[in-house]
Amino acid sequence: MDLNTLLQRAQNLNNDAKAECELPAVERTLQQVLQATTELHSRVTQTGSKEIQAHILLGSKGVDLPKLNQKLEALSARKTFEPLDVKTDTDVRTFLKNERENSILSVIEDTKKNIRDSANKQRWASMNKVWNEEKTRLLDALIAPSQNFIDLQRLPEPTIVNPHYQPRSCLDPLELVYAQELRHYNELLLKSSHRPNLVQKFAHLSQSFGDSRLTDMWTLLACVTQISEPLRSDPIKSRQQRPEFVTHAKSYLERRYRVFMCSQIGGSYASNSYQLVLAYVNQRFRAQQTIGLVDTVGERPLWPLVYYGLRCGSTKVAVEFLREAGSSHDEFAQLVADRNAGETNSKIENQLRLQYANKIRNSTDAYKKAVYCILLGCDVNEVHGEVAKTIDDFLWMRLAMIQPGDADNYGKLQSMILEQYGEKYFNARQQPYLYFETLALTGQFEAAIEFLARQDDNRAHAVHMAIALFELGLLGSARSVSQPLLSIDIIDPQPLRRLNLTRLIRQYVQRFERTDTSEALHYYYTLRCLKDPKGRNMFMACVCDLVVDSGVFDTTIFDLIFGKRQSSDQNDVNSGLFRQFECPEFDTRTMAGQVADELAALGNFEMSARLYEMAGKYNLALKHICILLAHVVHLPTLSLRERLGLEAQRFNQLLASDSIDVEPKMKNSFVLLQDLLIFFNFYHEGKLNAALDLLEQTQLMPNTSDDVDVVLANVKRLSGEVIKVLPDVIVAAMEITQRQYKQLKTGTGSSLELSQMQQLRQRAKALSNMAATMPYRLPNDTNKRLIELELDMH
Numbered sequence: 001m002d003l004n005t006l007l008q009r010a011q012n013l014n015n016d017a018k019a020e021c022e023l024p025a026v027e028r029t030l031q032q033v034l035q036a037t038t039e040l041h042s043r044v045t046q047t048g049s050k051e052i053q054a055h056i057l058l059g060s061k062g063v064d065l066p067k068l069n070q071k072l073e074a075l076s077a078r079k080t081f082e083p084l085d086v087k088t089d090t091d092v093r094t095f096l097k098n099e100r101e102n103s104i105l106s107v108i109e110d111t112k113k114n115i116r117d118s119a120n121k122q123r124w125a126s127m128n129k130v131w132n133e134e135k136t137r138l139l140d141a142l143i144a145p146s147q148n149f150i151d152l153q154r155l156p157e158p159t160i161v162n163p164h165y166q167p168r169s170c171l172d173p174l175e176l177v178y179a180q181e182l183r184h185y186n187e188l189l190l191k192s193s194h195r196p197n198l199v200q201k202f203a204h205l206s207q208s209f210g211d212s213r214l215t216d217m218w219t220l221l222a223c224v225t226q227i228s229e230p231l232r233s234d235p236i237k238s239r240q241q242r243p244e245f246v247t248h249a250k251s252y253l254e255r256r257y258r259v260f261m262c263s264q265i266g267g268s269y270a271s272n273s274y275q276l277v278l279a280y281v282n283q284r285f286r287a288q289q290t291i292g293l294v295d296t297v298g299e300r301p302l303w304p305l306v307y308y309g310l311r312c313g314s315t316k317v318a319v320e321f322l323r324e325a326g327s328s329h330d331e332f333a334q335l336v337a338d339r340n341a342g343e344t345n346s347k348i349e350n351q352l353r354l355q356y357a358n359k360i361r362n363s364t365d366a367y368k369k370a371v372y373c374i375l376l377g378c379d380v381n382e383v384h385g386e387v388a389k390t391i392d393d394f395l396w397m398r399l400a401m402i403q404p405g406d407a408d409n410y411g412k413l414q415s416m417i418l419e420q421y422g423e424k425y426f427n428a429r430q431q432p433y434l435y436f437e438t439l440a441l442t443g444q445f446e447a448a449i450e451f452l453a454r455q456d457d458n459r460a461h462a463v464h465m466a467i468a469l470f471e472l473g474l475l476g477s478a479r480s481v482s483q484p485l486l487s488i489d490i491i492d493p494q495p496l497r498r499l500n501l502t503r504l505i506r507q508y509v510q511r512f513e514r515t516d517t518s519e520a521l522h523y524y525y526t527l528r529c530l531k532d533p534k535g536r537n538m539f540m541a542c543v544c545d546l547v548v549d550s551g552v553f554d555t556t557i558f559d560l561i562f563g564k565r566q567s568s569d570q571n572d573v574n575s576g577l578f579r580q581f582e583c584p585e586f587d588t589r590t591m592a593g594q595v596a597d598e599l600a601a602l603g604n605f606e607m608s609a610r611l612y613e614m615a616g617k618y619n620l621a622l623k624h625i626c627i628l629l630a631h632v633v634h635l636p637t638l639s640l641r642e643r644l645g646l647e648a649q650r651f652n653q654l655l656a657s658d659s660i661d662v663e664p665k666m667k668n669s670f671v672l673l674q675d676l677l678i679f680f681n682f683y684h685e686g687k688l689n690a691a692l693d694l695l696e697q698t699q700l701m702p703n704t705s706d707d708v709d710v711v712l713a714n715v716k717r718l719s720g721e722v723i724k725v726l727p728d729v730i731v732a733a734m735e736i737t738q739r740q741y742k743q744l745k746t747g748t749g750s751s752l753e754l755s756q757m758q759q760l761r762q763r764a765k766a767l768s769n770m771a772a773t774m775p776y777r778l779p780n781d782t783n784k785r786l787i788e789l790e791l792d793m794h
Helices: 004-021 030-047 051-061 065-074 092-141 175-188 197-207 212-224 236-243 244-263 273-283 300-312 315-324 325-341 346-358 368-376 391-401 408-425 430-440 445-453 456-472 501-509 515-527 538-549 556-562 577-581 587-604 605-614 618-632 639-656 664-685 688-698 705-715 720-745 750-771 782-791
Strands: none
Touching: 051 688, 065 688, 175 197, 175 456, 175 515, 175 577, 197 212, 197 456, 212 244, 212 430, 212 515, 212 705, 236 368, 236 408, 236 430, 244 273, 244 300, 244 391, 244 430, 273 300, 273 315, 273 750, 300 315, 300 325, 300 346, 300 368, 300 391, 300 720, 315 325, 325 368, 325 688, 346 368, 346 705, 368 391, 391 430, 408 501, 430 445, 456 501, 501 515, 515 538, 515 577, 515 720, 556 577, 556 587, 556 605, 556 618, 577 587, 587 605, 587 618, 605 639, 618 664, 618 720, 639 664, 664 720, 688 720, 705 750, 720 750, 720 782
16 A cells, blocks of 8 residues: 555545544644643642542542532531530429439449459559569579669469378488588577577588588688677678677688698698798798898798798797897887787887888888788788788788778778679689688678579578578678568668578578478578568568468468367367477467468468468458358359368357357358258258258248348348358249149149148248349349249249
8 A cells, every 4th residue: 555545544534533523623732732741640640549540430420529529528517416505304204314314324434434443453463463473583583693672572383282192302411411400400499598609500510511612611601700799780880890800800811821831841830830930931932032032030031930920820929030030120029019919009100101111112022011011001902912822811911901990991802802803803603612712701791692592502501601690690681571682782881782581591492391391491480580571570471471382272281380180179280390489479370370361362261261260360260161151052062062061060069169259240140151051951952841941940031921021131131141142042942932832733732732832822922022122133043043933833
């Protein structure tokens, strides 16, 4: 096809389009097309693709969306939802109806709000309790010291134990030896005998462990705690002011070094200190090793002789060497002699200090400088590395520089050991005994014990060290039993810590308190002088937690601690473990009452009733038995119901014999519930006449409509426990009436039977009237059942 033919056809198509469409032809320049395209693009981007699709969809249905939007915007809901003006209602009945409905709605709204608030409160209380328990678990799992004071409760861990199973002891032989020694100590205290020194007893016991390092630790502790008079005030503050702790620590290091010197040169010089020091210096210092030593005595270096005489605790030997050296050393010899006698000569001390500052400080004789610093307290920060080769040497020199009552330098030494050097410097994990001894020698018993308690192998020793020091009054206990294991009190001298003995013992004992309960009680007895945040004696609080946490259905711990009843007689009870700890401050009755309160709060009313009886709180015992009876009295068969029946019979005998004294109202409630228990026994056994006879004696149910008012008056005086059972009693009485009616209905129809049937209908009507006029709303099921039974009799 050529181009001419193509042009002709295009013109024909154009003419046809003009003929068919009356629309005018649109002719636009390129500029106009571009402008129209820009406007269309801007409209699309402003309205969005979804609005364009909405326009297309509604436009295909004949809806003009822009006009529809204008109409919707013109609408206003203000007049529709504005509150109407209140108009005066002249109709009294309608007005009262509206007021009544408004009151009902108001009560419903208030009730909904109260329920919502109560639910939120209970939910938050439950979350708080769970979180506190979790915090306790986390804190007990921590092994590092903490300085945060957190108020926590102990986490219960209930366990059910087979009563026929004899548990195996969880104590290893070493722990058992410790426990037996502690038991013997407590027995002496309970007999009001002389209080022995528990640290000395454990130190003597440690010799049987076969571990020399343990023996050394206990020996050290026994040595540094030999104070002449017991501490009257707080142990932490008194420790910094009493010179005995520094003196005894220094003496211990001197005795130990004397043993070391004897081991180096042989035991033949042990009794002669002069020869011992002389031989040791001869062995230690040979010709080539005396370079720099300035003074001599008998061709031997003088100041090493003086230093080692002081180092092994032989001050007289040091004085003797100084006097042998000549008159030039008389003043220094006099100073050493005065210090040994506990005297001071300020004139001599000032002269020697001046001499040290002018000459001795720059001397090449390290031993002479060390001796001057030790006795005069010069350059206390000097390390004296050439002389002090070991930690013991360093500690001895620092302790020797501390003057009596110098709490400031004593505190600086403690801070240096605990905070500046610390566990990392001493490689405490690999050398735990060394770090413990360093802390103990500087009077930081709490930090030393807490460090040992973090190690499984040494935890038992740490616990008994803490107990022994606490019994001596030397342990700085935490201000509150809820604080962390190791804490800092801002009012205490720095850097001393306080140890929470309660937390330490409970963590140790909880492992075996179920299997070795007798031993556990003796450990808890050491806490008898402490109080918990509630003001309870900690010994009683721990025993209470032990019983409560043993589980609701486990009576093994219960019987073991409080004794087991042998018969129905309240006095026929085996002596429990707690009886051996009775004293004027607490006894079994007090303990039983405290545990009963905890169990009652947890809902274990059966066990709490038994403990209340043991505590002599018979009203509370009967109250909780009544609460339990109200729950099970109407049930056919239940183990709890059988146990409560036996308890009710026993209490009934006690009440009949006037063995116990209870309030009349409580007694009446108990007697009624026991009668109802017997009534339901007859009812479930099918003994209908016996059940009705017993029910008539209680005067709880009417026989005729005339009796309803009298019965209702009696009901208003009943306790809540008895009222709770009344719906079941009414249903049971109605069912008995219905059964008797059916039996008579199948009879011969004699006049006597007709009369009896009439009486039964009257009783049924009276029961229905009573249920309808009860001051308490009955359950819907009860009302429904009563209506069914009454209709069945017509």
